[in-house]
Amino acid sequence: MTPTSPTPSPTAALIIIGNEILSGRTQDTNARHLAERLGRAGIRLREIRVVPDETEAIVAAVNALRPRVDHVFTTGGIGPTHDDITAAALATAFGVPLIRHPDAVAILTDHYGDALTEARLKMAETPEGAALIDNPVSAAPGFRMGNVHVLAGVPAIMRAMLESLLPGLNGGPPLLSRSVTAPAREGELAAPLAAIQARWPRADLGSYPWARGGRIGTTLVVRGTDAAMLDSVIAEVAALLRAQGHDPEIGERSGGDQSS
Template sequence: MTTPDIVTAAVLVIGDEILSGRTKDQNIGTIADWLTGIGIDLKEVRVVPDEEPEIVGAVNALRAKYTYVFTTGGIGPTHDDITADCVAKAFGVGIDHDPRAVALLQQIPGMVLNEARLRMARIPNGADLIVNSVSKAPGFRIGNVHVMAGVPKIMQAMLVEIAPTLKTGPKVQSVTIPAGLKEGDIGTPLGLIQKAYPAVTIGSYPFQDERGYNTNLVVRSRDTEALVAATNAVEAMLADVREQLSR
């Protein structure tokens, strides 16, 4: 049987405001949900400051390791919006005001294209634009790196534009099983089931409800047969543990 190609991705969040806690990131979860839904595995998330060596190093490390990289933040009009310049440096290409980007900014009613606003039209040479249906200022794609805004509403609009251009893989299926037991009651047998079914991943997520400590188990796999078999094994194990504890 042919093994399906697994498409992978990383998210690079850029901005001092994220690291200081001043701005609470809303994009990582959105991108993670979106990627899972289209069959791309999010493998890594990094957060770096508005510093050239950190951004360039992260872009180069991630683009070499994963199928796609998605960045958020740092493409606005202020002095610390240096993402575009850093991505250009990472790829070893020049950067300048892109006529296509300038034309998009000119479509904004009442827009005065001063020096600061023209920074949003600086695009690395050879990059494709990512349309911004919210505020016109585009993101861009160069190689396997997609550079998007940090403002959640704009970032989400850019994801819509990106989607048709991406290679995707088979989607991961999942089953959530309420255990009705504490993690400590099921940790050992759950580990044995995980070893017996290497084609699945089993996550254990404790929480508290009105009855006290409880656990949700999530079984995930691209292999439907393996998912069903592992789910049955988990449910049988839970029944057995409940019976033992009730004695």
């Protein structure tokens, strides 16, 4: 039976703009949320970059990634202070003027009333031609410019903006995963695992060693969009583990689980 060629999943990249991540002060959690949420929407995250709050670095990352994936997301740098330079950097990246978006001015005027300072009006700035992304949490909108979606860095706001925009994106079939765990050592599984991967070229079979509580073992994870194929692959992996004397524990059947 010749396998039919599946429609390739749309692809994405994430640019995290934030000195606080690069200094180690803050643990980023946006990347994992975005990865998992995009996977359920059938969009494959291909690369993540963390860059400093510097125009040149942001412009370089945006212009390197936007031709290479279907969707680029950015997080961070869209507030009112001097270190919030994402909108201006996007205007530079696209070679268009930075403007005050009239709809964003209206949203901020409605939200802040008499407290709408000049600093807050900075949050109405977008590159010319951008479309706003709704912020149901704190009003100040994100925006889309070309295939680049500019989101807040505060996780609750980033997540709300992502939910605002996802229905408008072209997704694909959800990216599914299956896993199996056993107290097996990678070095004794490697050759038969490679053979299983070779038999199932459309599956992505990953091997992750672990050590906890004095025990060591390996978790095998298979990913793809075809549920029946993933079940077949994981059955082969479980059979391999049993043949080596282990009692494999079948893990999640999902688009992305929360274990580490």
